[in-house]
Amino acid sequence: MENFVNLNELSTSDIQALIERALEFKSGAAQPTQTNHMVANLFFENSTRTHSSFQVAELKMGWQQIMIDPQTSSTKKGESLSDTLKTLGALGVEFAVIRHSLNDWYQPLIAEHSDLMPRLINAGDGNGQHPSQSLLDLVTMYEEFGHFDGLNVRIVGDLAHSRVARSNAEVLQRLGANISFSGPKSWYPADFDQFGIYTELDEGLEDLDVIMFLRVQHERIAEIENTDFSPLSYHFDFGLTQDRYDHLKDTAIIMHPAPVNRDVEIADSLVEAPKSRIFQQMTNGVYARMAILDAVEKD
Ligand code: CP
Structure with missing residues (x-):
């Protein structure tokens, strides 16, 4: 290569x-x-x-x-x-x-x-x-499950501004995973329909094998400066709360490319919870x- x-x-x-x-x-x-x-x-x-x-x-x-x-x-x-x-x-x-x-x-x-x-x-x-991030994400999933075919993977959050979302959606689809997306509708790129389906975050949590949260990319989102972006509301609507964590099956894993905005994308207490693989990803x-x-x- x-x-x-x-x-x-x-x-x-x-x-x-x-x-x-x-x-x-x-x-x-x-x-x-x-x-x-x-x-x-x-x-x-x-x-x-x-x-x-x-x-x-x-x-x-x-x-x-x-x-x-x-x-x-x-x-x-x-x-x-x-x-x-x-x-x-x-x-x-x-x-x-x-x-x-x-x-x-x-x-x-x-x-x-x-x-x-x-x-x-x-x-x-x-x-x-972000191909090296994608590769380490694939390594982490493969280490866990030993395959990609048929894995139910949800990618959540700031899909529009994230290079991790696009890299992973493309490659995971090619490898046979079933991809779904959740997050603010205004941050959902229309062309992501080619990789998977958009769904409400609380839909089908119990069927997921992997749930990957994305960092809110404050540095790329000028509109955040000009709007009433509320970390608390974002966390309630699109973040990993204890209730959502409890709906995931025991074998499901939580991923995030990091850095994590604690209590925004993921509750502080869950970043290192048993289902989290965030530091293993690193x-x-x-x-x-x-x-x-x-x-x-x-x-
Ligand atoms: N995940 C990731 O790319 O983190 P850094 O921006 O710290 O390199």
Whole structure:
């Protein structure tokens, strides 16, 4: 694999291989082989989990890291992303992990076909894709259930502004899961009808295998600043309350990409409840990202 930018460009067998590789790294059944690569991490948007977990994955793979702080780099002088990356390529950087607010930031860079361009790994683009998050979500579900076919998965909340929602809806549908969506109707993108059905949150909770809550993306929702968005009302209408938790079957799991707005998407007391896999998702993120590095390395 030359670049890792969109999980939905991969075949389902390639995705399955990545999941299994991640679990092999987790169990210790697989070890990194080529350990001498140089990688740059460029995060133009804030991140704790993705940034740190790529760093940990790179260290576990034995790779050397170049840290670029976009706030102090020459992008602040107007240098383009393309020239920044070709500069790093000229210095010997072979891989670049990038988070950027621009949807599809990678497409023009790949279209350049420049030998100087490092191999690209998408750590999140605008409200487009978050493929490494999707992969770690798939690893977490597969670890739990051992399959995707027929799983009832509900994705809840800020569907319009979330790159996690779109990435996961597309890939889970391809893998055979039954997808439903809940949340504010005004945040439901019409084209999500191609992936699943919209339903009221309280409908069919007892049939779900996975319920995934999404963070309310305050930084992307200008209208929140201009409206009377109420965390309490949101939680009552679209959040995980104790009553909703109790309606889920014992084998159901609760997921959230995090950071969680506690008492908004999920009641504070339920973030670490027995059905929650939120911190397990973060642990799996390291192994999913090791599998991604391993795959781009091997091509
Ligand atoms: N889930 C996720 O992408 O978290 P960060 O924004 O902290 O990386």
